[in-house]
Amino acid sequence: MEEYKIFLPEGEIPTHWYNVLPDLPSPPPPYLHPITLEPMGPDDLAPVFPMELIKQEVSRERWIEIPEEVREVYKLWRPTPLYRARRWEKALDTPARIYYKWEGVSPPGSHKPNTAVAQAYYNKMEGQTRLTTETGAGQWGSALAFGCALFGLELKVYMVRISYEQKPYRRIMMETWGAEVVPSPSQDTEAGRRILAQDPETSGSLGIAISEAMEDAVTTEGTKYSLGSVVNHVLMHQTVVGLETKKQLEMAGDYPDILVGCVGGGSNFAGFFLPFIKEKIDGTKPNLRIVCAESMACPSLTKGLYAYDWGDTGKMGPVAKMHTLGHTFIPAPIHAGGLRYHGMAPIICALYDQKLIEAVAFYQNSVFEAAVHFAQAEGFLAAPESAHAIKAVMDEALRCKESGEEKVIVLAFSGHGHFDLAAYEAYLASQLEDYEYPGEKVKEALKDLPKVAV
Amino acid sequence: MEEYKIFLPEGEIPTHWYNVLPDLPSPPPPYLHPITLEPMGPDDLAPVFPMELIKQEVSRERWIEIPEEVREVYKLWRPTPLYRARRWEKALDTPARIYYKWEGVSPPGSHKPNTAVAQAYYNKMEGQTRLTTETGAGQWGSALAFGCALFGLELKVYMVRISYEQKPYRRIMMETWGAEVVPSPSQDTEAGRRILAQDPETSGSLGIAISEAMEDAVTTEGTKYSLGSVVNHVLMHQTVVGLETKKQLEMAGDYPDILVGCVGGGSNFAGFFLPFIKEKIDGTKPNLRIVCAESMACPSLTKGLYAYDWGDTGKMGPVAKMHTLGHTFIPAPIHAGGLRYHGMAPIICALYDQKLIEAVAFYQNSVFEAAVHFAQAEGFLAAPESAHAIKAVMDEALRCKESGEEKVIVLAFSGHGHFDLAAYEAYLASQLEDYEYPGEKVKEALKDLPKVAV
Numbered sequence: 001m002e003e004y005k006i007f008l009p010e011g012e013i014p015t016h017w018y019n020v021l022p023d024l025p026s027p028p029p030p031y032l033h034p035i036t037l038e039p040m041g042p043d044d045l046a047p048v049f050p051m052e053l054i055k056q057e058v059s060r061e062r063w064i065e066i067p068e069e070v071r072e073v074y075k076l077w078r079p080t081p082l083y084r085a086r087r088w089e090k091a092l093d094t095p096a097r098i099y100y101k102w103e104g105v106s107p108p109g110s111h112k113p114n115t116a117v118a119q120a121y122y123n124k125m126e127g128q129t130r131l132t133t134e135t136g137a138g139q140w141g142s143a144l145a146f147g148c149a150l151f152g153l154e155l156k157v158y159m160v161r162i163s164y165e166q167k168p169y170r171r172i173m174m175e176t177w178g179a180e181v182v183p184s185p186s187q188d189t190e191a192g193r194r195i196l197a198q199d200p201e202t203s204g205s206l207g208i209a210i211s212e213a214m215e216d217a218v219t220t221e222g223t224k225y226s227l228g229s230v231v232n233h234v235l236m237h238q239t240v241v242g243l244e245t246k247k248q249l250e251m252a253g254d255y256p257d258i259l260v261g262c263v264g265g266g267s268n269f270a271g272f273f274l275p276f277i278k279e280k281i282d283g284t285k286p287n288l289r290i291v292c293a294e295s296m297a298c299p300s301l302t303k304g305l306y307a308y309d310w311g312d313t314g315k316m317g318p319v320a321k322m323h324t325l326g327h328t329f330i331p332a333p334i335h336a337g338g339l340r341y342h343g344m345a346p347i348i349c350a351l352y353d354q355k356l357i358e359a360v361a362f363y364q365n366s367v368f369e370a371a372v373h374f375a376q377a378e379g380f381l382a383a384p385e386s387a388h389a390i391k392a393v394m395d396e397a398l399r400c401k402e403s404g405e406e407k408v409i410v411l412a413f414s415g416h417g418h419f420d421l422a423a424y425e426a427y428l429a430s431q432l433e434d435y436e437y438p439g440e441k442v443k444e445a446l447k448d449l450p451k452v453a454v
Numbered sequence: 455m456e457e458y459k460i461f462l463p464e465g466e467i468p469t470h471w472y473n474v475l476p477d478l479p480s481p482p483p484p485y486l487h488p489i490t491l492e493p494m495g496p497d498d499l500a501p502v503f504p505m506e507l508i509k510q511e512v513s514r515e516r517w518i519e520i521p522e523e524v525r526e527v528y529k530l531w532r533p534t535p536l537y538r539a540r541r542w543e544k545a546l547d548t549p550a551r552i553y554y555k556w557e558g559v560s561p562p563g564s565h566k567p568n569t570a571v572a573q574a575y576y577n578k579m580e581g582q583t584r585l586t587t588e589t590g591a592g593q594w595g596s597a598l599a600f601g602c603a604l605f606g607l608e609l610k611v612y613m614v615r616i617s618y619e620q621k622p623y624r625r626i627m628m629e630t631w632g633a634e635v636v637p638s639p640s641q642d643t644e645a646g647r648r649i650l651a652q653d654p655e656t657s658g659s660l661g662i663a664i665s666e667a668m669e670d671a672v673t674t675e676g677t678k679y680s681l682g683s684v685v686n687h688v689l690m691h692q693t694v695v696g697l698e699t700k701k702q703l704e705m706a707g708d709y710p711d712i713l714v715g716c717v718g719g720g721s722n723f724a725g726f727f728l729p730f731i732k733e734k735i736d737g738t739k740p741n742l743r744i745v746c747a748e749s750m751a752c753p754s755l756t757k758g759l760y761a762y763d764w765g766d767t768g769k770m771g772p773v774a775k776m777h778t779l780g781h782t783f784i785p786a787p788i789h790a791g792g793l794r795y796h797g798m799a800p801i802i803c804a805l806y807d808q809k810l811i812e813a814v815a816f817y818q819n820s821v822f823e824a825a826v827h828f829a830q831a832e833g834f835l836a837a838p839e840s841a842h843a844i845k846a847v848m849d850e851a852l853r854c855k856e857s858g859e860e861k862v863i864v865l866a867f868s869g870h871g872h873f874d875l876a877a878y879e880a881y882l883a884s885q886l887e888d889y890e891y892p893g894e895k896v897k898e899a900l901k902d903l904p905k906v907a908v
Contacts, residue, residue: 002526003464003529004464004526004529004530005464005529007461007463009461010457010458010459072456072458075457075458075459076458076537076541076832076833077833083530087530087604105559106833107829107832107833107834107835108833109872146833149829149830149833150541150831150833168875168876168879169872169875172875172876172878172879172882173835173875173878175878175879175882176826176829176830176835176875176878176882177829177830178830372630375561375603375630375631376603376630376631376632377604378530378561379530379531379560379561379562379600379603379604380561381561381627381630418563418623418872418873419872421622421623421626421627421630422622422626424626424627424629424630425622425626425629428626428629428630
């Protein structure tokens with residue numbers, strides 16, 4: 001009988017995260033202070049993040065040990081299975097061999113707890129008693145709520161008001177794990193009160209929620225702020241995914257021709273492909289293709305400018321060099337909320353700029369068509385974000401069908417769609433809008449970049 | 455480092471289902487025809503079920519081979535992990551060793567596909583092109599939709615109207631897998647039209663939906679009906695769960711003192727404990743305790759009468775000897791929809807009558823309290839049904855804390871609660887009602903039992 005899942009035993013959970021910084025041809029330029037626009041040092045970040053994470057953010061060590069306590073928590077769902085998509089290959093009638101690394105088995109249902117657990121741990125170790133964060137649809141907030149529950153930290157989540165009202169399920173999940181969740185803007189912060197005074201009916205935004213969470217962290221004793229994507233240390237924590245995948249592919253006797261994942265902030269896919277990138281950089285595997293799948297409604301890589309920009313709408317966080325659509329750009333309300341970010345992880349942007357990785361953007365109807373095709377063959381219902389990667393894999397597999405090539409395609413399957421079924425319903429009812437790339441809006445937004453000489 | 459999950463490789467998926475009938479001290483009495491009340495033969499069941507399942511229903515073979523094609527599908531999620539609940543043990547401060555067998559990793563999120571896939575396969579093999587079934591909240595319907603998608607069968611699901619309207623997510627899941635879902639009562643059947651004529655505003659019931667699905671099956675070419683619990687062959691298909699658990703406990707070097715599961719129709723827990731029962735029956739393990747957790751709102755075992763009764767409200771299906779609250783009894787709207795069944799699997803009832811297994815009933819607030827305690831320690835959010843079993847385990851573990859006994863308690867953790875978060879919200883907001891056992895209503899309902907001399 002043929003194998004479907006390649007399992008690693010618990011003892012094979014990676015002992016170290018992989019830090020790509022020392023292996024990059026040229027590392028991303030430094031963060032700048034949001035107000036002075038001068039390069040930021042550890043002291044600038046200390047009010048917001050615990051010292052260990054600040055160190056990790058700029059570390060030049062290639063391998064950073066995963067604390068025992070974090071690995072113990074990983075065991076609740078890691079190593080995750082790597083699947084050979086045998087049924088989907090048949091349904092696609094492709095000679096390609098398709099694999100998917102399934103992160104939906106974690107309690108919050110995605111890759112997010114890989115870093116949430118680590119961040120909760122380091123904060124606990126440094127004596128914090130409470131964290132704050134923002135969340136949109138709730139994937140990140142629920143992962144951090146899970147992490148905080150396990151380490152006995154309090155958590156306050158500022159949840160974008162429209163999601164708080166329209167998507168109660170992830171909020172309830174956070175509350176079940178013990179977190180306090182408030183709609184943002186809230187009356188609990190200066191930033192929130194200011195916005196509410198101007199517009200009491202505002203539906204909120206991720207930018208506002210970030211401002212509230214950061215203000216809360218810097219003004220409250222024993223409290224730090226926690227970030228779920230984009231920055232280097234978050235990407236590094238996610239490399240457990242790629243490190244496991246590499247071992248599992250070896251067990252299956254295969255090496256990837258194409259790695260595919262979706263990118264919003266970039267941490268999911270970076271965690272998956274970074275452990276493979278050294279072989280591409282050093283020329284061992286020059287033909288390895290790495291394909292980022294993004295949304296046509298928010299195509300930071302394929303349409304954005306590679307420039308310094310603020311990471312958040314509120315201009316409170318660091319300024320980073322990245323592919324950006326402008327920090328004031330507000331993407332159309334696609335269902336893949338996790339892909340609605342104006343920027344992109346600086347590490348991904350540096351690699352994209354150096355043409356070591358590729359990107360492709362999709363309309364959402366084509367994405368859900370692929371996800372339904374996948375679900376009818378493999379069973380699993382993908383999160384709308386992951387569905388973008390499924391679409392990219394489907395395209396590659398169909399190209400293999402035409403060419404007859406037996407390529408090995410490996411998908412970073414980042415999470416389940418159990419809280420996104422309204423999106424599937426809209427697709428099945430032909431009520432899903434394909435938002436065109438808003439070129440004019442982006443052009444406007446790009447006028448607001450910080451004036452930095454690079 | 456300590457192990458949390460005991461994984462079996464795919465090659466260890468059981469090759470045979472275990473049929474307990476030849477090992478029972480006395481088997482359950484035969485089914486009776488719903489109208490004549492005479493013992494039913496295979497011919498009576500042939501219009502409804504495929505012949506292979508009718509044979510399995512009365513088979514005296516101890517082991518029945520699982521078809522290769524069914525095992526191939528099982529590989530999408532089986533073997534499921536057996537967890538040692540190390541964090542929950544610590545949180546409970548108990549000397550007991552707690553394990554849980556986690557069926558929530560299947561694509562539909564519960565144990566249900568273990569039989570749905572087998573039933574879809576046999577129907578396909580016997581030339582059927584279409585199945586019908588009923589569903590309440592949608593767990594069973596979505597499992598069968600998944601099974602039918604994989605074997606290319608059409609499926610029509612009659613979904614109780616109130617659930618169809620109030621719980622759209624499971625419906626969308628079924629539709630994503632390609633099933634047709636209609637609210638029941640519908641205009642598509644004689645039975646549905648009759649009810650709608652009397653009461654156009656009816657919210658429907660499982661009994662009505664069963665009548666519609668059966669009528670559709672017997673009156674449509676190439677169509678059979680499919681049942682998700684209660685009957686012998688369904689319990690047998692579920693024994694893959696218990697057979698795997700047995701192997702995994704051996705790998706962990708433990709043998710259970712107490713097996714715990716929730717019971718609605720009974721197939722989940724029977725599939726879990728039946729592979730252990732022979733050792734209890736033959737006296738090898740006389741002290742093994744098997745504890746059925748049910749709802750105080752629908753306590754078939756702890757309060758019901760052991761008597762012949764119809765399995766469905768519409769009196770279209772077989773009459774079986776079972777612990778029943780009466781086929782006209784309508785339980786209070788607890789969130790554990792899967793536990794709202796007036797009867798119980800005849801095999802479970804025979805064992806309960808012979809005092810080989812025990813039962814305990816809970817109010818729903820105590821059940822959700824236990825589920826939240828579990829979620830904060832182990833991460834996973836239980837379905838409200840499974841939460842009843844979690845409550846029973848918690849009680850046993852706390853008794854061990856008092857007595858100092860290091861008992862081995864093993865939980866059948868049948869499914870996740872991702873579509874039941876409204877129930878958690880109600881609990882957290884102290885808005886959950888503890889429905890008292892409706893003794894008077896049951897007394898009334900028990901007046902309507904069939905007049906059978908036993």
